Amino acid sequence: MQDPSPDSTDSPDSPDGAAWAREVARRFDLGRPAGPAVVAARGQQGVVRSLVTDRGRFAVKVLLEPLDEAEAAADAAFCARMADRGVLAPRPVRTTDGAVIGAVGEARVRVATWVDLDGPRTDLDPVALGTLFGTLHRDPVPTTATVDPWYTEPVPAHAWDDLATELARARCPFAGALAADVPRHVALAALFRAPVDPQVCHSDLWADNVRGTPSGRLAVVDWDNSGPAEALGEVCVGLVEYCRRGDARHPDADDRVRAFLRAYRAAGGPAVPRERADFTMVLAQFGHFAHLAGRRWLAATTDAQRQAASDWFHEEHDDPVDVATLDRLLIAARSV
Structure with missing residues (x-):
C-alpha cells in the first residue's frame, strides 16, 4: 500500500488520513491516535481498520452495507452478553453520545476492542x-x-x-x-x-x-x-x-x-x-x-x-x- 498523499492525510473524510483517525478517536473517546487507521481486513459488509491510540488498539469497521442503529445496538448487546458468558470477542465501543454507529466524514463506522487473530481455518480443534x-x-x-x-x-x-x-x-x-x-x-x-x-x-x-x-x-x-x-x-x-x-x-x-x-x-x-x-x-x-x-x-x-x-x-x-x-x-x- 502506498503512503497516503498529504491531501488524503489531512482530509477528515479520508479513512487513510490522520485527521480521520483523530475524528474517530474523538467520536468514540478512544484517546490520542498514534497515526492513521490502517486496513486490517476486508469483508462483504465492511472494511476493518486497526487504530492504535494511547489507550490501546481498536478495531474500526467502516460499514459497506446499510445498518440502522437499532439493529447495531441489538447485536452489540448480544455480543457483550456472550463475552460476559466467557466467549472471546471484541467488545463494542459506543460513541460519546451512546450510539453504536458513528458518522465520521462520509463513512459510517462502529468500533470494538481489538483481538489478535490467526488466519481463517476450517481444521480448528x-x-x-x-x-x-x-x-x-x-x-x-x-x-x-x-x-x-x-x-x-x-x-x-x-x-x-x-x-x-x-x-x-x-x-x-x-x-x-x-x-x-x-x-x-x-x-x-x-x-x-x-x-x-x-x-x-x-x-x-x-x-x-x-x-x-x-x-x-x-x-x-x-x-x-x-x-x-x-x-x-x-x-x-x-x-x-x-x-x-x-x-x-x-x-x-x-x-x-x-x-x-x-x-x-x-x-x-x-x-x-x-x-x-x-x-x-x-x-x-x-x-x-x-x-x-x-x-x-x-x-x-x-x-x-x-x-x-x-x-x-x-x-x-x-x-x-x-x-x-x-x-x-x-x-x-x-x-x-
Whole structure:
C-alpha cells in the first residue's frame, strides 16, 4: 500500500488520513491516535481498520452495507452478553453520545476492542469448536422476531434462470458453472423447512468469523448479523464448515463430527441434527451466496469488483454440499 498523499492525510473524510483517525478517536473517546487507521481486513459488509491510540488498539469497521442503529445496538448487546458468558470477542465501543454507529466524514463506522487473530481455518480443534457453539447456544436469549428469509427461504427457480441468462449475455466467466449448479440448488431447496424455536444467534459462524488466537483460544468476531435463528441450523453450519474433512488428529471426518457434537452437548448445547431438513440454514445461505455473487458481478464497475464476486461464487461452487454430504454428516451425528 502506498503512503497516503498529504491531501488524503489531512482530509477528515479520508479513512487513510490522520485527521480521520483523530475524528474517530474523538467520536468514540478512544484517546490520542498514534497515526492513521490502517486496513486490517476486508469483508462483504465492511472494511476493518486497526487504530492504535494511547489507550490501546481498536478495531474500526467502516460499514459497506446499510445498518440502522437499532439493529447495531441489538447485536452489540448480544455480543457483550456472550463475552460476559466467557466467549472471546471484541467488545463494542459506543460513541460519546451512546450510539453504536458513528458518522465520521462520509463513512459510517462502529468500533470494538481489538483481538489478535490467526488466519481463517476450517481444521480448528473440533472439541474447542463444539464447546464454543454450546456456550453460545445454552441458556437461549429469547426472541419474538421473524427469522430473516436469507436463512430460511431458497432462491426461486425463476430467479436462478433469470440470473443465468443475464450472466451468459454479459459473458461472465462463471456463467456456465452457475447454470450447471442451478439443478443442485433447486433440488436442495425441496428439503427446506421452517425454523423451530428461534433464539438470538450470531448467524455467521463461518471460518472468517471463528478464529484461533495467539493465546490458543477461539475468538468470535463480526457480530453484525446477529439475530433470530435456529440453534440447530447454526450447529449444522459448524458441521459443514469444520467437520466435513479429517485432519492430523482426526483423520476420519466422522470423528470430527462426533468430537464436535459431544463437546457441544457437554457445554450445554441443546440441538443435534437428525434429518436433512435440519440443514436448511446452511443450504439457504449457500444458495443466496451464489446468487448474490452473480448479481454483484453484473453490478461491478471494476475488474477488482468482478474478481471479488467471482472468488465468492467459487468458494461454494468448487466445494459443493449435496445430499450425500448431508447424509454422511447425519450418520455420524446420529451416533452421538
